[in-house]
Amino acid sequence: MINRNKLVRLAGVGAAATLALGLFSTGAAHADTFVPLPGGELVKTLSDGTVVTVRMVGESATISPSMGATPVHRNAWVSGSAQVEIAGGEDVGGKIYPGYVVGCQVNIAGGGAEGGASADMDTEGNVSPSAETGANLTIGPGQAxxxxxxxxxKPDDYGDEDHATxxxxxxxxxxxTWSDQTIGLNGCGGYAQARSFISVEVETENVISYVTLWGQPFSLG
Known part of the structure; x- marks a missing residue:
């Protein structure tokens, strides 16, 4: 005897499988891609013996199809947390400057950009940003x-509006800590990458120094 209930269940499984294949072949290509990143840790001893530890924790990126829907547009949302510990010093303090380097068809694995492009990083690893915000970057091939x-x-010493980075x-x-910071990239027709950095200015009683930790590069597509 034919079990009609069993046939109905099997037919339902087949339809679900067909639907899943359809999603993988079309919609999945346009879905957001979550990229967990390993973060990192850097320990540096300053000239006066002060030990500075810089960590990046909880770092991630979500790569999304661009509103422009063309190969020269990229969108990403990045999150992370910069943490600093200072040991061996008195009357200490500092400033934390978190940011990102974005490159188009260049190698940024070395901490700035190699291959002819410049990410505005000096010989000590300190970064001088070339863009005010990552919300809308225009970068051509070979640039970063x-x-x-x-x-x-916040107000400055004279009460006027000031912006701190x-x-x-x-x-x-x-x-x-930052969450869902936008990186919008325009003008890059080839592969694109991004990489986080944490630049920390440390001030003790005896020295003022910078320590920069670089994150792992990730693809923007």
Whole structure:
């Protein structure tokens, strides 16, 4: 005897499988891609013996199809947390400058950009951003730009509007966390990459120094 209930169930499984294949072949190609990143840690001893530890934790990127829907447009949302610990010093404090370098058809694996492009990084690894925000970057082949994540509005010494790209802290610890910071890239017809950095200015009683930690490069497509 034919079990009609069993046939109905099997037919339903087949339809679900067909639907799943359809999603993988069409919609999945346009879905967001979540990329977990390993973060990192850097320990540096300053000239006066102060030990600075910089960590990137909880780092990730979500790569999304661009609203432009063309090969020269990319969109990504990035998140992470910068943490700083200082040991062996007194009257310490500092500033945390988190940011990203974005490159088009260049190698940014070395911490700036190689192959003829410049990410505005000096010989000590300190970054001078070439763009104010990652919300809308225009980069051609062989180029790279860097930007800070933070834009904190506050009055200056004269009461006028000022914008800070760092999070200041006093004492031996400091941190800053960002979520879904936009990276919008235009004009890059080839492969594109991005890489986070945390530049920390540390001030003790005896020295002022910069420590820069670089994250792992990731593809923007």
């Amino acid at each position: 730009k860097s930007f800070y994540v933070l834009d904190i509005e 760092n999070n200041s802290f006093g004492g031996n610890t400091g941190s800053v």
